Amino acid sequence: MIKNGTWKLEGDTFYQALRLENGVIGVATYNGDFLFPGTWSKRERKEAREKISFILGLNTDLDSFYSEIGDSPFSFLAEEFKGLTVPAAPSQYQALVEVIAQQQVNFDFAQRTIRNLVEIAGEKVDEIYAFPAAERIASLTLDELRKAKLGYRAEYIKHLTELYMKGELKLDLWELDEKEAINYLTGFHGIGKWTAELFLAYGLRKNTYPAGDLGLRRGIAKIFGKSVKEVKEKNVREILEPYGKWKGLLAFYITCYDRKTELERRRK
Numbered sequence: 001m002i003k004n005g006t007w008k009l010e011g012d013t014f015y016q017a018l019r020l021e022n023g024v025i026g027v028a029t030y031n032g033d034f035l036f037p038g039t040w041s042k043r044e045r046k047e048a049r050e051k052i053s054f055i056l057g058l059n060t061d062l063d064s065f066y067s068e069i070g071d072s073p074f075s076f077l078a079e080e081f082k083g084l085t086v087p088a089a090p091s092q093y094q095a096l097v098e099v100i101a102q103q104q105v106n107f108d109f110a111q112r113t114i115r116n117l118v119e120i121a122g123e124k125v126d127e128i129y130a131f132p133a134a135e136r137i138a139s140l141t142l143d144e145l146r147k148a149k150l151g152y153r154a155e156y157i158k159h160l161t162e163l164y165m166k167g168e169l170k171l172d173l174w175e176l177d178e179k180e181a182i183n184y185l186t187g188f189h190g191i192g193k194w195t196a197e198l199f200l201a202y203g204l205r206k207n208t209y210p211a212g213d214l215g216l217r218r219g220i221a222k223i224f225g226k227s228v229k230e231v232k233e234k235n236v237r238e239i240l241e242p243y244g245k246w247k248g249l250l251a252f253y254i255t256c257y258d259r260k261t262e263l264e265r266r267r268k
Contacts (some may be wrong), residue, residue, distance in 0.1 A: 001087040003111045004097055005118045007131045017130040018090060020047050020049075024121055025130045030051055054205065057085030068246050069237070070093055073223055077253040086252045088205050092171035093164060095203025096130045099195050109149075109257065116148035139163050143161050154189030163188065171203065178208050185228070209251030211236040216251055219258030242243060 001007065007016045013031040015054055020026075028048045029035040034046045053059060062085065066078040089095035101117070102110040121136045123131035137145070138161045145154035163169035173181045178200060185196040194213060200206040209216065212233040219226045220236060240247040 002114055004114045004117070004131070005200070006090075006131050008128055012219070013200075014052075014056065015128060016049055016052060016090070017125045017128045018048055019123075019130045019133065020044055025125055027125050027128065030056065045082055051090050055088050055090055057088065057205070060085040065249055068243060069250060074250060074253070077250075079256060081253055081256055084253070084256065086201065089201075089203055091139070092133065092199075092203040093134050093161075095199055096171060097131075097137070097157055097159065099198045099202060100153050100160070100190060101150060102198070103104050103153055103192075103195060115151045117145070117150065120144065120148055134161050134165050138165055141159075160188060161189055173200075173204060178206060181206070201252075207245055207248040209240065209248050211238075211240075213255065215255045215258045215262075219254035222258065222261060223254070 001043060009015070011031075013029060016028050016030075018026060018028050021042070024044055026037040026040065026048075028051070030052050034045075034049050034052065036048055062083065069075055069078060073239045089098060089239075098110075098114055101114050102178065105113075114201060117243070118131060118136075121132035121140060124131075137157065140158070142154055147159060148154070150157065164171065170184075173184065176184065179206075181200055182193060182196045185191045186193055187201065191199075197208050197210040198213075199207045201210075205262065209218070212227070217231040217233075217236060218228045220226075220239060221231045226233075236251075240251055240265045241251050
């Protein structure tokens with residue numbers, strides 16, 4: 001998950017600051033059981049439970065996934081990252097902002113800029129923050145946004161936030177298939193194919209992946225003993241598409257493998 005300051009993990013307990021549909025903000029906790037603020041209503045608890053399940057991918061059938069990759073070159077990933085699911089954002093708006101912040105920069109730097117934005121515009125709840133509301137980000141000047149070290153991405157975030165608030169940019173694209181959703185999203189300045197594909201995975205849990213992503217290509221190159229230059233977007237799709245409903249999760253595992261090995265390499 002993106003280390004953005006909106007959640008923390010202590011032992012086996014996961015804490016997530018949530019902004020509910022009615023504007024209520026609080027911290028929900030999960031450690032096998034759910035725990036919510038005592039002031040929350042039954043409806044608010046239900047919404048929070050659904051959000052936490054969505055964020056953590058609690059309904060993912062990992063045993064079936066591990067069985068699917070069991071006889072493949074990716075079988076070692078099941079042991080390497082056992083229990084890992086694809087994380088998702090609490091809201092589609094948060095997902096959009098975070099994937100834009102990741103454009104053309106390495107993941108670690110992107111995490112820092114997102115954390116900066118959260119601390120500038122988010123609302124603190126105990127030791128963590130609720131992700132900034134669209135209204136709050138729209139109220140910031142470009143200079144204020146740039147303090148998060150977002151660079152040119154600050155303009156994209158502000159512009160798309162304004163379109164989202166006007167209802168001109170829809171993010172709840174549940175009924176669209178992958179191709180339709182990508183075509184729709186890439187019609188907006190600031191959203192390219194990579195951003196659209198990552199948004200669909202991170203914001204809507206659609207079974208997709210950014211095939212041109214450097215980390216994904218590099219991970220595949222490492223597993224198959226190739227140079228990253230030899231692994232093109234079309235090669236990524238040729239390798240992953242046969243895994244059907246598990247292709248998005250497999251892409252995530254491969255990306256995690258790349259991040260882990262890159263971190264190990266830098267430490268040497």
